[in-house]
Amino acid sequence: MTLSQLDYIVAVDTYRHFATAAEACHVTQPTLSMQIQKLEDELGIKVFDRSKQPVVPTETGQSILVQARDVLRAARRIPEIVSESKEDFKGDFRVGIIPTLAPYLLPYFIGEFIGKYPAVSVHIQELVTEQVIEKLRNGLIDVGLVVTPLDEDGITEIPLFQEPFVAYAAESNPMLSKSTVSPTDLLSDGLWLLTEGHCFRTQVMNLCGADRHANGKTTLRYETGSLETLIKLIDKQDGFTLLPYLATLDMDAVRQSRLRPFDAPAPVREVSLVMHRSFLKRHLINAFKQDILANLPSELAGTVKRGAVLNVR
Structure with missing residues (x-):
């Protein structure tokens, strides 16, 4: 069993299509299929039910995929620890943000963030909340900016304002x-x-x-x-x-x-950073958080008091 094989089965689970998964992993489809077959032979089980379209994991395969994602996150954390020790911020940083926040919040801080970390390639997607959660679970984005609380298993929330x-x-x-x-x-x-x-x-x-x-x-x-x-x-x-x-x-x-305006107490929405419980790029996410907070309009600064005001769900 190799990390590459785990990466391949996770890609197939994410995209539910062998050709698309192979393209995402930068290998040919025959190579990806052969390595997944080799892993299944080693384990003595089928990870995917290929009789269905789109392809879906078997019941045992679902449990293996959960563990595979955890293993891959742990493996990717090792070079990240080294990078953080050198304060070397670089690589891709993938952000999902809901459409009712994106055009109004991003202009306040994103230019300063990009200027501070020129070696970081920031990819921003406008997504509804369900898509943010799904992409966090599948490792397709690093962090989300959404309205909370979500009460989603495995999702960490950091209230901002x-x-x-x-x-x-x-x-x-x-x-x-x-x-x-x-x-x-x-x-x-x-x-x-x-x-x-x-x-x-x-x-x-x-x-x-x-x-x-x-x-x-x-x-x-x-x-x-x-x-x-x-x-x-x-x-x-x-x-x-x-x-x-x-x-x-x-x-x-x-x-x-x-x-x-509303009569007091005014209804509010709580805006938070959200990430998978075993999230990577921790120092970069923290820097992202600090730049958001430092550039908020003064009326919103220091307003995180979960439960102290009427929270509209």
């Missing part, structure tokens, strides 16, 4: 007649939401009670995958939505006038 929600309404909406709003104000018709799969949609629905309307009407009016689209639709049409605080900081004066 609490971000308040604010209401955004069309100029003609009655909500703008108030200086602050409460969750009960959100039960009126006209709520605009992100599409399914976005955790921000779930948080807004939980806060607004979008599955129950006082008059028996639905509050769901339109769905989109972009906060900016929601804002533009409300500007031109009617209705309201909720926005995370960071999404409001670059608004012009007209749009700022259409924002309303």
Whole structure:
């Protein structure tokens, strides 16, 4: 049994396709298939059920793959320890970030981070939370920036800050007649939401009670995958939505006038770094964390107090 063989079976499990796995491992498909067959012969079991498409692990294979991932992480940790001892930050750094954070948080710190560590190649992907978790488990990204708590087995969470929600309404909406709003104000018709799969949609629905309307009407009016689209639709049409605080900081004066804060305690979302429990690149992830915290808007600095405020799930 070799580390390369373990790498091959993990790649096949990740991509569920032998040709794609071979390409990811930079070997030919016959080489990958031969080495996996050799490992299966040595173990006396089948790791994969090749009769199904896409290929899937056998029951025993699933247990072997869990152990294989742990072995590979442990092996990759050894050169990382040496690199950290030399304070030598280099290599790929793969980050997954949810779309309702990416355009609003990244500009505050990513330029400084890249400038500090020019030998690090940063790869950033916009992913919904489920994709972040899946890619962390499969070792396809090193760290995620998501809203927590997740309560996912094997996933470590490092809270960074609490971000308040604010209401955004069309100029003609009655909500703008108030200086602050409460969750009960959100039960009126006209709520605009992100599409399914976005955790921000779930948080807004939980806060607004979008599955129950006082008059028996639905509050769901339109769905989109972009906060900016929601804002533009409300500007031109009617209705309201909720926005995370960071999404409001670059608004012009007209749009700022259409924002309303919540009564205290304001609902918030907790933004965290997440990684696999046996995560690699620990020093680099810590440096990433420090640069985020050092460059946050002053209103968000030092706001991590899990459980001290209303947390929208």
